[in-house]
Amino acid sequence: MKTLLRGVAVLPLAFAVMAFDDAPPADEDRPAAERPDMTPVETHGQLSVEGNRIVGEHGENVSLAGVSWFWSTIGWGAEKFYNKEAVAYVAEDFDASVVRAAIAAEEKGGYAEYPAEQIAMAQAVIDGAIEAGVYVVIDWHSHSAEDRPEDAVEFFTLMAEQYGDTPNVIYEIYNEPLQDTDWETVIKPYSLEVIEAIRAVDPDNLIVVGTQSWSQDVDEATASPIEGHDNIAYTLHFYAATHGQSLRDKAQIALDNGYALFVTEWGSVDAYGKGAPDHEATQVWVDFLKANELSMANWSLFDKDEGASILKAGASPTGGWTDDDYTEAGLLIREIVRGWDE
Template identity: 55%
Template sequence: MKFNSISSFIAAIGLLLGVQTYAANTLELHGALSVKGNQIVDASGKPTSFAGPSLFWSNTGWGADRYYNAEVVESVVKNWNATIIRAAIGADKNGGYLADPEGNFKKVTTVVDAAIAQGIYVIVDWHSHDAEKHPEAALEFFTRVATKYGDKPNVIYEIYNEPLNNTDWATQIKPYAEKLVAKIRSIDPDNLIIVGTQTWSQDVDKAAEDPIKNVSNLAYTLHFYAGTHKQDLRDKAKKALDKGIALMVTEWGTVNANGDGAVDKEETQRWLDFMREHNLSHCNWALNDKKEGASHLINGTKPDGNWTDKDFTESGLYVKNVIQNWNQAKLQ
């Protein structure tokens, strides 16, 4: 009999002895993540992908921050089979980190601590469209995150959510990213770092042509909304992968790029097939109750995680099913 992990060996012994067994969590099954070529691999070197939700902007006073709690994280793990979650920490808009650093950092620690307790991966996202305008704030933020959590393999750093279409990769985004990467690596030598790309994190081909060099465990951000982004963006992503960079879909939507509209099931399925084919981890936008198509929950849903199907929007039900069934090998 062969065992693929310590946890499966322990489980087998438990069965033989007739005792209750321990169910391994995601981190115990996969361990520390790294980048090998154009793939994100687990501790055994196997390409793998994870699925979960992205929280909405954390900004104080916007309302979505009430979902930044341990009960919500536990719920998506136990009821959705989520293996990753994204904390979208608002940076430079009203109520963001620049305006309320301690309030927003408390949301970081709440979600990250809950993700660690549940044994899943967690993306700490600097949620900005203008991060290059405030590099010192980003440096200070990720210094805090890396100092507190750099020894936790659960944590993934996303240093720039979505640069705009007129924010140049070579002269603005890349220099900003190199500063952030150097600072994080001076504290944490190995956890994954994800770098945003030009045009709302769609121009991954530009990053592939001019990648950040001499840094391990670095991947690049790909975002899409199925109602807007079609085969041409998949072709661009494939080109980037073929050039040798790793990608992570830290945000995607079933609806239009403005966050609204009906679920485009046909195009979403094409994207799901693409992500599975290329082992792309992904987080769906957004675990929130805003009155728009992308939200998972209907307006007014309590942030306690005790949800039934009637609490979900069309997109929320669809996405929950995607996440529940993403992992080919269920935890046992």
């Protein structure tokens, strides 16, 4: 009887061993990309550029999706959204992997007039992104940055000194040069000056370079690219209700030239930020971005009464938004960002 019982006792043990062998691996044994508890930065770590792709520290192609804040200009009303709580809520509610701080560089209301206030707003968004485990684009938001390169050098040197040792940080050194601002003689020399200032402190975090014609002429920029520096991408901006196949053709030329692009700003509405979202045109762009594994941040987290705003007037500046707080564009963008990795 004792022998029989011993044999019976072995059977459950054997089945238990078989079941254990067939069980899925515990989270801590899974690759980072398969672990649901990992933040985007824990998953991908330090970003770099390989050919025309942005890659993570394990060599995987990375395509980020998230939201850009509105201009941080003092007196324009968007300052109230520059807080860690708003960043945390966007990271959670949108399932965003990147946010963008659009730090105003212009003389009136921007860094030139209020440097301490602009630095504080940048720090709030950056600190919030680090706490949330998402990437953060530090954007020098200007249409004439070449007029005051010393401000950009000063600002980005400080950002690199404070945050250059964190993998979360992405430097965007010139939001949108104008159509008549020449790449070869103006934008490129300015960019090299700022890049060299950043690289003197931070040798490896990603730098995104603005391009001529409101960051659309990526074909021309990549025909005469920045040389002598690694981990450089080029800025592509579009507004779906205005820009179509001709701009995608420019982007494709840049990619075919072998250079990485980053869509640091885009809208589902027209180029003036007005009107209703063009759902069909937006989907064509989303398909293009996904097919080419491009990263993006949508314009913009603000409650201004315009089509591009994600929030309705009076929405809380610190998150906790319901569906009723989102505009038509906001609901569309949240859906797109939430489904980015699907």
